[in-house]
Amino acid sequence: MKQAVKVKEGDSVAARLLGWYDRHARVLPWRARPGEKADPYAVWLSEIMLQQTTVATVGPYFMRFLARWPRVGDLAAAPVEEVMKEWAGLGYYSRARNLHACAIAVVRDHGGVFPDDEEGLRTLPGIGPYTAAAITAIAFGKHAVVVDGNVERVVARLFALDEPLPAVKPEIRARAATITPLRRAGDFAQAMMDLGATLCSPKRPSCMICPLEASCEARAQGTQETYPRRAAKKARPVRRGACFFLTRPDGAVLLRRRPNKGLLGGMMEVPTGEWGADTLSDEALLLSAPAPVAWRRVPGLVEHTFTHFHLELAVFTGGRRRGRQRRPMASGPHGRNWPARHCRP
Ligand code: SF4
Structure with missing residues (x-):
């Protein structure tokens, strides 16, 4: 029988993770430093670029975009061909086309200001449920459950979820909701991403120094590397x-x-x-x-x-x-x- 995740009063998963994040947060060009207000334009730009792409690859592209088009209005006014050219090499090119369409929609329909909730954000081109939640939490500090690939891995291990991806996604999301705090939801989302990108890596996770070790069911079982479970891959044609x-x-x-x-x-x-x-x-x-x-x-x-x-x-x-x-x-x-x-x- 599975063990229950140990979450003590005052020592919740969120509290321990946020304490770790305060000490070890990655410094990223799109991330607000402690005490700074996040820029929704920078958060949105980075989240679109980071879809299916690594942080290391995105860094230079993000800096070039921000230098060339510092505000959403600048990007909206740019010819789409120039945006596509600047995007060349990042892959998944429909993202660049949607990026430009979204900038135009923000200027045209929202006076150049991004909507500050998931519902409003999801009406914009190229913004799906994950990106809307990430922008809501990170740019506006509002409560939202943010689940990307790194978070999926952490949650699947924390709760030792045996169902394989992608069928397990709804349960991962439901479990993630149970540990997402009402306050500092943006920091919590970024902390989960950082944990997945640094300590809770796909191979050989660094459980010994993980702030969530005491609550991690897969760690307790010694099966952490087997999560998330995956269905057998079909051969690519x-x-x-x-x-x-x-x-x-x-x-x-x-x-x-x-x-x-x-x-x-x-x-x-x-x-x-x-x-x-x-x-x-x-x-x-x-x-x-x-x-x-x-x-x-x-x-x-x-x-x-x-x-x-x-x-x-x-x-x-x-x-x-x-x-x-x-x-x-x-x-x-x-x-x-x-x-x-x-x-x-
Ligand atoms: S204890 Fe290990 S497997 Fe569990 S969340 Fe931390 S790094 Fe991941």
């Missing part, structure tokens, strides 16, 4: 295709913009052909080539793993044109044809 790198004698590279919706929406790319499960011959791959020039296959493959499939691309480089010139058209990965653009390197 592999998609294969080709991409075409074509340069002009002046060094310009042939690029095109992907459709706004879908994978890497709105991003510039070298043209690629269809992506399918089959391994095709070079002759078949070249049927998607964007221009009638002499193509040369580069040895090897470019590989990238997306969340839902693995991609393998053959690379062809284009040389001098054969025959008559015509405006190049490229067949896209979703069967669309796009006019080609030229871009200086």
Whole structure:
């Protein structure tokens, strides 16, 4: 039978965690220092950037965005292409498009001031339940239950929740609600995130120095590394295709913009052909080539793993044109044809 989590009066999980946070909080560029008021714009920007991305990666992007667009109105007034360009490399590009749409909505519908509750925040583009709760707690200090991946791990261990992810998420949230204090909800949320990012790591958590050790059921059982439980992963499908790198004698590279919706929406790319499960011959791959020039296959493959499939691309480089010139058209990965653009390197 499971042990009950030991939460004593005056020595609650929240009290111990907040005491630890007061001594060990990470210094992060978007985080208000003790005594400072949090900036909702900075909190929102960081939370959108941190979705699916690490703190170390986000840091420089956050600083560049804030330097270039210091207030939400500045970001709203920026051309979306500039925002996308500044975002390049952070991945999950629909976030950048939503970021810009959200800034516009805050200026247009809320006088440039972010709503200060979850309900209001969730009406804005790109703000889901997690982000709304995080902004409510961290930017406005209001009570909200904030559960990100780090918090999921801590709570699953603290209560030794045996059901695997993602089915266990509602229970994790319910358990998180039982330990979230009414006061200092923002600090508590950030403390849970910090604990998950530092001591309660996925492998070899530092339980000996954890402020919650005495309350942690998984630690008591010696099974902490087995939480959160995960259902067996399905193998990712592999998609294969080709991409075409074509340069002009002046060094310009042939690029095109992907459709706004879908994978890497709105991003510039070298043209690629269809992506399918089959391994095709070079002759078949070249049927998607964007221009009638002499193509040369580069040895090897470019590989990238997306969340839902693995991609393998053959690379062809284009040389001098054969025959008559015509405006190049490229067949896209979703069967669309796009006019080609030229871009200086
Ligand atoms: S005692 Fe260990 S497993 Fe439990 S919350 Fe702390 S670091 Fe995580």
